[in-house]
Amino acid sequence: MQLKPLFNFDEMQPALDVGNGLTGMDILSVAQFDQEKIEYIFGRAREMREMVGRVHGADLLRGQVLSCLFYEPSTRTSSSFIAAMERLGGSVIPITQGVQFSSVSKGETLADTIRTLEQYSDVIVLRHPEIGAAKLAADYADIPVINAGDGPGEHPTQALLDLFTIQDELGQIDGLKVAMVGDLRYGRTVHSLTKLLLGYNVSLRFVSPEILRLPLTVMNQVIDAGVDARETHDVADVIQNADVLYVTRVQKERFSDLAQYEEVRNFYEITADLMEKAKKKMIVMHPLPRVGEIHYNVDKDPRAAYFRQVKNGMYIRMALLAAVLGKA
Numbered sequence: 001m002q003l004k005p006l007f008n009f010d011e012m013q014p015a016l017d018v019g020n021g022l023t024g025m026d027i028l029s030v031a032q033f034d035q036e037k038i039e040y041i042f043g044r045a046r047e048m049r050e051m052v053g054r055v056h057g058a059d060l061l062r063g064q065v066l067s068c069l070f071y072e073p074s075t076r077t078s079s080s081f082i083a084a085m086e087r088l089g090g091s092v093i094p095i096t097q098g099v100q101f102s103s104v105s106k107g108e109t110l111a112d113t114i115r116t117l118e119q120y121s122d123v124i125v126l127r128h129p130e131i132g133a134a135k136l137a138a139d140y141a142d143i144p145v146i147n148a149g150d151g152p153g154e155h156p157t158q159a160l161l162d163l164f165t166i167q168d169e170l171g172q173i174d175g176l177k178v179a180m181v182g183d184l185r186y187g188r189t190v191h192s193l194t195k196l197l198l199g200y201n202v203s204l205r206f207v208s209p210e211i212l213r214l215p216l217t218v219m220n221q222v223i224d225a226g227v228d229a230r231e232t233h234d235v236a237d238v239i240q241n242a243d244v245l246y247v248t249r250v251q252k253e254r255f256s257d258l259a260q261y262e263e264v265r266n267f268y269e270i271t272a273d274l275m276e277k278a279k280k281k282m283i284v285m286h287p288l289p290r291v292g293e294i295h296y297n298v299d300k301d302p303r304a305a306y307f308r309q310v311k312n313g314m315y316i317r318m319a320l321l322a323a324v325l326g327k328a
Contacts, residue, residue: 003043006328007051007058023326026138027146030156030196038196042164044319044328045312052087052315060327061090067121069113070096070148071128076288076310077148077158081125084317088327093120111140118143122325126150144324152186158287159192161316165309166244169283173197179205179238181268182248182293184214189287190248191218198222204229205238209267212250235268239277245270247286247293270294275301285309 021037033041051058066085070078078096085092110128114137117124126137127148134147149155167173178197180190184206195218197204204227206214213231214222222229232238239245247270270284275298283305286294290306298304322328 003040003047006044006047006060006322022320022323024144025324026134026141026144027156027320027324028134028138029147029154030159030192032156033160033196035199038160038163038199041160041316041319041323042167044323045164045315048087048315048318048322052318057087057089059089060322061085061088061325064090064122064325065093065120066090066321067093067117067124068096069117069124069126071126071133072149074127074148076313077127077155078125080310080313081146081148081317081321083314084321087314088318088322090122090321093117110137114140114145123321146320146324149188152188152191154192154195155188155287156192157317157320158189158313159196160320161309161313162189162193162246162285162287163196164316165285165305165312166283168312169305169308170243170281174201176243177203177205177238177241178244178246179207179235179242180214180246180248181207181235181238181270183212183250184208184248185212187248187287190214190246193246194218195221198225198227202227205242206231207233207235207238207268209233235270235274236277239274240279242278243282245278245282245284247284247290249286249289249291249293266292268293270298272297272301275303278303 066081068078068081074096082092082094110133114124118141121143123144123146124141125146125148126134128134129151131151131153133150134145138145147154147156163173170176180194184190194204198221204222270293272295283303284298286306288306288310319328
């Protein structure tokens, strides 16, 4: 895909009159992204990476304000959105240390919180524990709303940065064997990435304990897409052939029965010994945080891509913010 350059690097001035088809859009689900839109965002993200590498930031979004509204804890998503906005010259209203410090603690509804924040903002990024909360927020807002995770539902910007990382690390997406390992029931990152991958020629392997299997609603989409896929309980079944090992933590906060959590929390551990059985050219990914499922001695392995994955999140979110605000 040929993109009109976003930056004139000789003068470090933004190029003008760029069009993307995403201006003013809410970003709620990966279902909004076909391959053309995906490659557009990836191209812009690479430009953002080059710009940050050269001059650290630009004034592309000067005068624009992002409201970062997080009803659940976050490190990477909230900080990368804040960094993305500030790298592009914009400003941030950060409600990221717990909504107990906002009027939500007084009983304010999500609708009224959104209606209030849009009075000060040009775009809202929302994380919420309930599926469908981002769609509800978008219904009330007259500015773009970006879903930063709605409970065990979706996490579209994470899926985009995950797919970008796969392409960036391995040079392709088609033809790869992708293994998802861990909490596939509640793992919204797995749900969104799986849906994105259905548009490509890939093989999928789902590795989980029985109580954390991929939801039937998502598995039915995999079956309907005709993708080569199967389930297993043993990571040893997939480690030798996997091009991508996508590992997730078991999410304690999603369990109502803590005894069940204790049964499965250490079900999988990716160790240096296990990695000796993997391909020389493959990558290990993780949306983070990790809580023991990848040992720290794996970090030294060049195939450990999870911190490079983290950095890619800022570039993808820079590209998305610029796109929905009509500047990319």
